[in-house]
Amino acid sequence: MLKRDRIYLAHSSLLSGRIVHGRDQLNYDVTNCETKVISGGKNFIAQLNEQWSSNSLALLENADNQLLGSSRMTNVQICRDNILLCITRGENASPELMPSSMLPQDGTLVFVNVNPIEYGHIYLVPYKFYNPSKILDKGSLEYINEIAIELDDCCFRMFYDYAPLVNPSAVYFQANFFASVLPVELGELIPVYGDPLDGGIQICEVAGYPIKTLVFMSRDNPKLLARFMSEMCSVLQERNAVFSLLISDCARKFFLFPQVQSSSATNHLSAWECGGYFIFNTVTKFDDVSEEDISNRLASVSLDDQDFQTLKQQSCCIANKVFP
Template sequence: MVSVTQLEGDYRYVNQNQSQGQSKCDEAPLKGFETPLYLMCTSLENDGAHDFFACTEDGGQSLLDSLILSQWEERAWKGQFSYDITSCATKIIEGGLKLTAQLNEKWNSKFFTEFEKKAFQPSGGVIKPCYVKANKEDILFCVASGDRERPLLIPLTGAPQDGVLLIVNENPIEYGHIFLVPYLLHKRMQTLGKALQLIIKIAVEVNSSSLRMFCDFSTTNTEQAYFQASYFANPLPVERLATIPVYVSSLTDGMSIWEVADYPLKVLVFTSKNLKKLVEAIAEICSTLQQRNTVFNLLISDCGTRTFLFPQVHLPVTGRHLHAWECGGYFIYNRISDFDSASEMEISKRLASVSLDVKGFQYLKQLSCSVAAKIA
């Protein structure tokens, strides 16, 4: 287990009354609620390539990475999870896609819907104060932008309005599974672009190739922009596949858009060395999809530099859509018989059943190219 009580090197760990960066962050009106606050040193404002190791020493484990893992492991040691995710069996399914199956007999597929109802206000996407106060043990800490050369950790303070609450998922699908909930001062949800910017900053600052971040957008939770993150020992199946160029900027730090080849679900991949422009483009594209009531998922990998967009068709009969990790080729089975019989054909049918048709995907590619050209 990684210790966070003994922090060495140039990282700063200060008492609340010594904070020089907190004054820039207004406290949100949750009386009596305090949490550790991590102020990031990552900035996406660079016009050129980002220095991804600015917040780590010699490319080693970042402070934020060690904080997340140590706090998550502490909750696991206290027995706050429904099961031990490390004891669940996994296998690579035979076939060219190398899809992954996990056997988890205790996993609750309805947990995320239950979490949304319990944690968020009915409208506005604001997290409920009563949830925060009743689930203090589930909250690891808060992360916010710090605009500093080095990260700053404040042991106990109020959560700033521009921060993200890191909350353990008691029903994890993999090691280190957490919720990342933008803490909102205002009654209306902040724009997707600002939420996505914070999430990308966290991915960069964590600086772990094992970390994957997810977000599921359906037609029923358009106001609840919370994300999830988990650690995977290996890349997800969709990350290993070949890609076809859709849009490539002429600028050296420009954006590129790719289509994943030979996959049952139609997927776009966005990459750029300029993360600020990458976030702007993805946010605008996703906002358009939201306006058209399109279901979609995001998968963020490679320390924030690569984002997968999974559009899905609406299924009014079942009302069920795939999670982002399922779109990426990672499926969970509750029963041993289903786990043993899982096949590439069966999963491919599930992926294909929610995929856009050729016409719809062509529109998405045209939209993405138009937005990328405008921003680049």
Template sequence: MVSVTQIEGEYPFPKQNAGSEQSKCHKMPFAGITTHVYQLGSPAEGNGGLGGFSYTAEDRQSLLDALLLSQWEDHAWKGQLKYDVTSCEIKVIGGGKNFITQLNENWNSNFLTEFENNVLQPLESIRSSYMKTHKEDILFCIAHGEKESSEIIFSTVVPKDGILVLVNANPVEYGHVFLIPYKIHQLSLSLDKKMFGLITRIAVEVNNCSFRIFFDHSASTCSDQIYFQASYFVNPLPVEVLPTVPVYGDALTTGICICEVADYPLKTLVFMSNNLKALADMVAEICSTLHKHNAAFNLLISDCGTKTFLFPQAHKVLMGCHLSAWECGGYFVYGTKSDFDCVSEVEIIKSMASISLDNSSFQALKQLCCNIAKKLIFQDE
């Protein structure tokens, strides 16, 4: 159950004059900025609580889903996006994979690089200059609350820890936003279990099967900071509807299932569970291990947080060949009519296969994932 309540002073926000730490403006880019804060509820243990939160389907629209869509649509109506993504032509490529393509002649293929250069900085914080001049890009913030039910706190200061939700002015699809985890007003540099659990909670609370969260980790990325993206897709992405081959576990005995996506040009694993705390912990540890080894990979979180797809990529990304998470899922954007008209399934398959792991490397990855899953399940027993 969720409620909308306008209150003041019930959450431990940092005060405006809270000593030397608050006075370090170069590490406090949120100083003086107010926004709406969505506080996640903290259900009691044993009641789907944080010790093992689970997904429960609901028919009505969730509070977080309504907040995200209303804030994003408000920006769109005010003309603060570069284009109307709903007017872009969409088609399904003929063939067995049913890849989805979009024609967007206003598409900026460098928008992620520009975002990282303009918003993020090496000093582990969001650029203060950006925050001062682009306050309108902040839709709201998501943070842990102390009450059992989730709620919105209107027009308050940004909490010390949480997820900053920024609009993406170059949307790939409807509702496209950046999800930027931070702690003590500094950006996160690693994928830890707490952060990934919070990201998974967002998917759970949105509770909309069209909502998907993406993460890109390139070995050649120009930024060390961790951030996610999210968007709404009316139809399932091609990778989501393909058959899978079990690799480890099942829902009845282990509670977590690891599968390989069958007959896909990019070797892909999918992790599934209704125990989202266990699922988030496992995926976080896998990603942390890959991050430490400077491996390139992408994530797709779907089905309200109950599924996470892992797309490992070969180190050819060091030569500039890297697919985004939505491209790994089978969704491609083209900036010219000629490219859009000429693209074929053969061409897309060739592009995917060129950055896919070889058989031995993929086998090693599967073994790593199984070992981590076994370790976490053993710890919980």
């Protein structure tokens, strides 16, 4: 395990499609997959990946923090070969790599993803050994945020998806490296709350994006931002709202994609899809996809104007509560 909050081991060793983890290899080299920018003004990105599968998510559902309790430790054996490392806090001021066969009482497990969508695709599973949680709590989000801060690489992005009616118990993040910015990050921002010059939290709306999106930013105080986002996520989860998060710019920006409720996972979009990055498993679909197709897919899960306005008001109320 690592003392302090570092993920450098995952960055240096996860050479997409070529590393050996335990007894298996990744299913393919994602760096060989063809990608393109779809013509139009939104700059949506399409990837042709005929081998990609979402089945690896089932692996994480067997290894989330619900399975780390003492009564069900045998389930961890299912994924032991896929564990890259465990990140946890220590007393030392500098990071330290410590080989260990035992899990610490709390931390973040880092799993390799055998079906990556981009370079360095991993799962990050926050857990508390003696106090498992079914929802994302404040401590877990702050821990994840610290990993992004310490990694200090603007190409590194983290994702979180919450759909309670589809999968109410899995709590995990995904992360990978993108060489270029995602389409949603290029959008014009409309100020909603805060002043970027006062060093606090700023809330903005992404103008003209097909799925209504809020952006929460703090240039100088990412830890303060994580505190606010934990409150925001807590309110959304208490209301069983469907949403996705994109954490970018070394944890200085959180993109919130609220989605309409559905009992089917196929009706929800992942965080990277909300950000404008789509995967296609056939050449025909990859060649034929248009900006209109992507825009319609994004718009189909978006909140309506009234619900989005309510969400903006709620986010401002939470900001006033956290920063009176």
